[in-house]
Amino acid sequence: MNKFLNPTFNFFTSGKLNRLSVKRLDNEWIRNKIEDETSKFIVLSNLKILVQEKPVIHAVFFSIKDLPEELTVREKVIFLGEASGVNYFCLDITSFPDVNYFLGFGIFKELRSVAHFLDREVGAVLAYARAIINWHNNHQYCGVCGRPTFVAEAGHKRVCSNSECATEHFPRTDPAVIMLVEKNGKCLLARQAKWPQDQYSTIAGFVEPGESLEQAVQREVLEETGVYVEQIKYHSSQPWPFPAAIMLGFRATAVTENIKLGDYELEDANWFSRQDIVEQVKKGTLRFPPPISISFRLIQDWFDEDSPVGLEELIRSSK
Ligand SMILES: [Zn+2]
Incomplete structure (x- = not known):
């Protein structure tokens, strides 16, 4: 079996969380679980998660007895699901006046910046919390008539x-496609000017209304690099709640090679052989997105297919 088709292979996906979607409808059951001291609450402030930094970075979970009472009313907490017998909830404390109360437990950090320190099951539940709180923040008013929603x-x-x-x-x-484009032993990587120096990644872009995922792959690569691709094959996916995407990963084979930057999103795009990657990583002139990202997985999967040293090992040994 292709390991990348394992439903929980990519980071931010959980193999344990049961969303118990039918239980969401049962107000009494939800109230009981909110009051159950074994339930765990995740708090977010301005979409940042609460972590403790010592002895190593780890996420802070609350039990109901540690939370101010006015925050635990049913209208404020969001039920995420159950894992290993524990029910998880999240709540947004951005407008809670006494933020110092929470700062007694840890420090608020952007999930993306600390995710690689986290256990993957924890990373998954935090990503889920961040995504759904972001959705609530942006849907306070009805998109049809403009009145408040509840x-x-x-x-x-x-x-x-x-x-x-x-x-x-x-x-x-929001569905976004992300693709490793290959041709004759080389892969197509690109960078945006705002990224860290020397960092290259796969091509990506949002799916537009009225197009298939395969068409989105073809269009994005063509618009951004001028390269035409065919043989588009699904690889794997990853929730990417920064702020609200699901990344849909593909492999595609290029039919043309000439690169012509098209839509001003990219600063550079280039073809890299495995040998180019080895040499440039060793020299410190080529970097990739963090290993928790599907973009890294796509590059790694392609690179490792025909290399005596895996990409993670190459990067580790070049530091
Ligand atoms: Zn309405």
């Missing part, structure tokens, strides 16, 4: 408060 189904639905409208809104995730 929370339903333990945080998995918002409903318009205008009874004549009553539109139901559900959490959304």
Whole structure:
């Protein structure tokens, strides 16, 4: 079996969390679980997660007895699911006036910057919390009539408060394609000017309304690099809640080679053989996105297919 088709292979995906979507409808069950002292709460402030830095960086979870009472009303907490007998909830404390209370437990950090320190099951539940709180933040008002919305189904639905409208809104995730393009033993990598120096990655872009994923792969590569691809094959996917994407990974074979930067997103794009990668990584003139990202996985999967040394080992030994 292709290891990349393992549903939990990529970081930010959990193999243990059961979302118990039917239980979200049961207000009494949710209330009982909120009050259960074994339940764990994740708090986010401005979409940042709370971590303790010592002895090593780890996420802070709260039990109900450690949370201010006004925060644990059913309308504020979002049920995430159950793992290993523990029920997980999250809540946004951005507007809570006494932020210092929480700073007594740790420090708020951007998930992306600390994810590589975290256990992958923990990383997955935090990514889920960040994604759904971001959705709530952006759907306080009805997109149909403009009136306020209210929370339903333990945080998995918002409903318009205008009874004549009553539109139901559900959490959304934005599909984006990300692809390793190859041709004759080389892969196509590119960089944006705002990225860290010497960092190259795979091509990526959002899926537009009215196109298939394969068309999005073809269009994005063509628009950004001028290269035409065919033989588009699905690889794996990764939730990427920065702020709201699901990355859909592909491999594609280029039919043309000439690079012509097209849409101003990229500063540079180039073809790299495995030998180019080995030499430039060793020289310190080529870097990749962090190993928790699907972009790294796509590059690694391609590189490792025909290299005596794996990409992670190459990077480790070149530091
Ligand atoms: Zn409405």
